[in-house]
Amino acid sequence: MKITILTLFPEMFTGPFSCSIIKRAAEKGLVELETVNLRDFTKDRHRTVDDTPYGGGPGMVLKPEPVFEAVETIIGKKGRKPYTVLTTPQGEVFRQQIATELAGKEELLFICGHYEGYDERIRTLADRELSIGDYVLTGGELPAMVMIDAVVRLLPGALGAPEAASNDSFSAGLLDYPQYTKPAVYKGLVVPDVLLSGHHQQIAAWRRREALLRTAERRRDLLVQADLSREERAFLAEKFPGLYGSEDAPAGRTLRGRARGKREEKG
Ligand code: 9D3
Numbered sequence: 001m002k003i004t005i006l007t008l009f010p011e012m013f014t015g016p017f018s019c020s021i022i023k024r025a026a027e028k029g030l031v032e033l034e035t036v037n038l039r040d041f042t043k044d045r046h047r048t049v050d051d052t053p054y055g056g057g058p059g060m061v062l063k064p065e066p067v068f069e070a071v072e073t074i075i076g077k078k079g080r081k082p083y084t085v086l087t088t089p090q091g092e093v094f095r096q097q098i099a100t101e102l103a104g105k106e107e108l109l110f111i112c113g114h115y116e117g118y119d120e121r122i123r124t125l126a127d128r129e130l131s132i133g134d135y136v137l138t139g140g141e142l143p144a145m146v147m148i149d150a151v152v153r154l155l156p157g158a159l160g161a162p163e164a165a166s167n168d169s170f171s172a173g174l175l176d177y178p179q180y181t182k183p184a185v186y187k188g189l190v191v192p193d194v195l196l197s198g199h200h201q202q203i204a205a206w207r208r209r210e211a212l213l214r215t216a217e218r219r220r221d222l223l224v225q226a227d228l229s230r231e232e233r234a235f236l237a238e239k240f241p242g243l244y245g246s247e248d249a250p251a252g253r254t255l256r257g258r259a260r261g262k263r264e265e266k267g
Contacts, residue, residue: 001030001031001032001105001108001151001155002031002032002034002082002106002107002108003032003033003034003107003108003109003110003148003151003152004034004035004036004074004082004108004109004110005034005035005110005112005144005148006036006038006067006070006071006109006110006111006112007038007110007112007114007140007141007144008037008039008049008112008114009112009114010035010036010037012141012142012145013033013035013144016149017033021149021152021153021159022148022149022152024158025152025153025155025157028158030152030155030156030157030158031152031155031158033148039066041065041066041067041070041073042065042066043065048063049062049063049066050062050115051063053117058116059116059117060115061115061116061117062113062114062115062117062118062119062122063119064119064121064122067111067118067122067125068122068125071084071109071111071125074109078107080107081109082105082108082109083105083108083109084108084109084111084125084126084127085102085108085109085110085111085126085127085129085130085144085147086111086113086122086123086125086126086128086130086140087110087111087113087129087130087131087140087141087144087147088113088118088129088131088140089136090131091128091130091131092128092129092130093130093132093133093134094130094131094132094133094143094146094147098128098130099151099154102147102151103154103155108151110140110144110148111125111126111140112139112140112141112143112144113139113140114138114139114140114141130143130147131143132146132147172226172227173222173223173225173226174212174214174215174222174226175215175218175219175222176211177206177207177208177210177211177214178192178210178214180192192206194206208232209235212228212232212236213239216236216239216243220240220243223236223243
């Protein structure tokens with residue numbers, strides 16, 4: 001896979017890309033990473049990349065010309081347009097399934113902004129607009145790094161063990177089960193007996209159960225999509241009454257119940 005990043009701050013990428021899994025993946029030839037400085041595609045003496053918004057208002061807006069010039073140059077070199085991601089707070093929220101989709105592309109181009117916004121015409125260059133979540137950052141560089149990290153580790157051979165990526169409990173749509181290592185007792189805190197028992201089937205069942213319980217407690221939004229058996233759904237429905245949205249659920253235990261509880265609080 002080839003990944004090109006269009007940014008005003010190429011230096012931001014040197015640290016993360018020269019460490020750990022991404023570096024090893026690059027050394028193994030699984031991925032080629034290149035940063036391109038947007039400022040190199042300006043034509044004026046001051047190398048201007050942003051300007052004031054038409055119609056007035058605060059902040060500066062990324063100009064279209066340097067971005068279009070850069071993308072056209074990249075397309076010209078490659079002979080075709082890479083699958084293009086625009087990082088933006090207005091984008092769809094990045095999740096594991098999107099990482100999997102991006103990992104299937106031969107060429108990716110990330111366009112990062114580092115201003116209050118873009119000229120809207122830049123959006124026409126993007127195949128996809130992505131955010132990493134509902135918090136305000138100073139630019140799209142960290143989001144691009146986050147997404148690239150999630151994608152590169154999925155490339156076959158990027159992780160040590162071949163099953164490491166497909167084993168992610170996230171790929172089953174659940175949170176991880178609790179893990180322990182030696183010693184068996186530390187500061188009076190004990191490792192669950194089943195893990196010391198050597199009963200592989202019981203261990204697997206315990207782990208699955210713990211993953212289900214944790215997900216139901218912390219992230220019930222994930223359960224809707226999770227790949228669960230009828231038995232597992234029944235087990236959770238019993239432990240968490242109303243988990244699947246029945247009308248007589250206690251307020252606060254379902255998403256609808258929570259909204260109902262809030263309304264009742266206000267009277
Ligand atoms: C939502 C805030 N905007 C209100 C006027 C201004 C603004 C602030 C910061 C617009 C862009 C940015 C820079 N952020 C990104 O470019 C960005 C981002 C983010 O801030 N959070 C999560 N994901 C992303 S992807 C790109």
